[in-house]
Amino acid sequence: MRTWSFAKGHGTENDFVIIVDRHDLLSPGTDDVRYLCDRRVGVGGDGFLRAVKAEHIDGWDGDPDLWFMDYRNADGSLAEMCGNGIRVFARHLADEGLIGAEVSIATRAGAKQVSVLSDGRVRVDMSPVRLMAESRVTHGGCAYDAVGVDVGNPHAVCGTDDLEALDLTIAPEFDAEVYPAGTNVEFVCGLGDHHVAMRVFERGVGETRSCGTGTVAAATAARAWAGERDDASWRVDVPGGSLEIAFHGDAITMTGPAVLVAHGEVVLPD
DSSP states (O other), rough: OOEEEEEEEEEETTTEEEEETTTTTTTOHHHHHHHHOOTTTOOOSEEEEEEEGGGGGOOOOSSSTTTEEEEEEESSSSSSSHHHHHHEEEEEEEETTTOSSEEEEETTTEEEEEETTTTEEEEEEEOOOOEEEEEEEEEETTEEEEEEEESSSEEEEOOOOSTTTOOOOOOOOHHHHHTOOOEEEEEEEETTTTTTEEEEEEETTEEOOHHHHHHHHHHHHHHHHTOOSSSEEEEEEEEEEEEEEEEEEEEEEEEEEEEEEEEEEEEEEO
C-alpha cells in the first residue's frame, strides 16, 4: 500500500485531486489516476493534477525549473490543457508558498502566464486560441453545425436554443476524421450582450459542471458567430458558476474562482 499527500479543489465545480511531486518520485499510472478520481473508492474528481518540475517531463524543451501541470482526465488519459485545472493548480501552489502571484506554468499546450488575484480568483492567459474547421455533431437524434476551436486541446462548439433539453449522459457523436484524438463538445446558448450559457461533454470524463478551456472555446465561437473583432469581455455561465473571457488583440484571458476544499492523505492499493 502507498500513502500520498493530496489536496482537492475545484474551479466553478469542476473538481480535481492534486499532488505535489517535485522530483518525479511517484509516477502515478492510469490505474492510480482512476482510483484517485473514483467518487466511491477514492477521493473523487473530474481530473488529476500532478505538480512536478518541468525538467522531469519527456519532450519539454522550455525552462526546466517551471512547475509543470501534469494533467490527466478521470479515466487516466492524458490531456493537453485544463483551464479550470490550471487555476486550481496555481491556487494550491501559491497557498503552499511554492509560487508567487505572477508565474509561468508549463503544460502540454505550452507555458501559460498565470496571475493569482487577491480576491480569490485566478487569471490565465489562454493564448494561442484558433478557430478550426467546421463539422457536424449529432446528439439525441439532432444534428448540429459545430465550429472547431483549438485551446491547446480540441473543442467542437455547437449552438442551441435549449440547454435544459440535452441529455448529456449520452455522449455526442462527432467526425473522427476532424478529431482523431477525440474532442470536448460544448453546447452554447446566447443569453444577452456578450453573455452565453454552456454545457459540456468532456473527453475522457463525460458531462462536467464546468470546463475552463470549453468556456474559452464557447466565447471564441460566439464572438465569431457575432462577427466581432473588437476587444471585449464575455461572460460564460456553466452549471457550476461563471467565468470571464476577455479578448485583448490576439490574447485571450480567462478569469474565475479557484477553491481548495480539502487536504489529507490517501492510501492507494498496490
